[in-house]
Amino acid sequence: MRQHVNPLSNNFNEIEKIPSLSEMFGDSKLNLHLDIGCAAGEFLFDLALVNTSWNYLGIEIREKLVNNARLKVLEKEIKNLYFVFGNANNILNDAQSKFLIKNLKSISFNFPDPWFKKRHHKRRVIQPEFINILANSLEKGTLIFIKTDVKDLFDYMDCNISSNFYFKKIDKKDFNYSDSFNPNKVKTNREKNVIVNQLDIFERIYIKI
Numbered sequence: 659m660r661q662h663v664n665p666l667s668n669n670f671n672e673i674e675k676i677p678s679l680s681e682m683f684g685d686s687k688l689n690l691h692l693d694i695g696c697a698a699g700e701f702l703f704d705l706a707l708v709n710t711s712w713n714y715l716g717i718e719i720r721e722k723l724v725n726n727a728r729l730k731v732l733e734k735e736i737k738n739l740y741f742v743f744g745n746a747n748n749i750l751n752d753a754q755s756k757f758l759i760k761n762l763k764s765i766s767f768n769f770p771d772p773w774f775k776k777r778h779h780k781r782r783v784i785q786p787e788f789i790n791i792l793a794n795s796l797e798k799g800t801l802i803f804i805k806t807d808v809k810d811l812f813d814y815m816d817c818n819i820s821s822n823f824y825f826k827k828i829d830k831k832d833f834n835y836s837d838s839f840n841p842n843k844v845k846t847n848r849e850k851n852v853i854v855n856q857l858d859i860f861e862r863i864y865i866k867i
């Protein structure tokens with residue numbers, strides 16, 4: 659069992675410099691997707707290798723995973739994938755990330771850490787202030803995807819996003835995945851594990867209005 663990282667620790671107050679889009683990607687004009695809490699990035703490697711008309715960016719708080727993923731990007735010479743290390747809340751709250759948020763077509767939160775105890779809920783990645791930042795900077799039409807096997811966490815995330823006036827739920831049956839960042843419905847590692855164990859998956863898509 660891996661050790662959870664406390665995102666509120668002072669270790670994450672200082673954030674690394676975010677490069678420009680053209681420094682991160684071979685073609686900075688491609689649609690940009692952000693995966694928050696991407697772990698070792700396997701999901702994003704699977705996506706980036708197949709969907710070459712999208713750029714993919716992963717943010718992960720465990721530094722070793724990010725360093726390994728970056729090495730793999732260099733080895734495989736992948737031009738549409740980039741990883742940033744740190745607490746996603748601090749990174750996206752920083753003024754230097756405004757350009758990044760503006761350029762996003764979609765964001766995914768796949769199986770975020772649940773932080774079950776009530777006194778630890780503030781460590782959950784989706785917080786009202788964070789959703790406000792996204793609401794203020796995302797372009798209209800940007801999509802947010804949330805997915806988890808923890809019902810309480812789903813309700814918490816859904817409540818935080820739905821109570822923000824700028825986000826509207828999209829009915830899954832009206833959603834055309836083929837135009838999305840994940841046209842082939844690639845699964846994350848955690849999702850594969852949840853499916854093997856026959857647990858429920860709770861998911862929702864929102865659009866910035």
Ligand SMILES: C[S@@+](CC[C@H](N)C(=O)[O-])C[C@H]1O[C@@H](n2cnc3c(N)ncnc32)[C@H](O)[C@@H]1O
Nearest residue numbers: 665695697718719745746768769771846847848
């Ligand atoms: C349960 S894992 C899920 C990993 C992957 N998304 C999946 O579905 O297989 C949650 C990941 O989010 C990362 N994480 C938690 N809080 C974070 C934060 N505030 N910023 C960035 N990453 C975070 C954790 O380190 C961990 O790798």
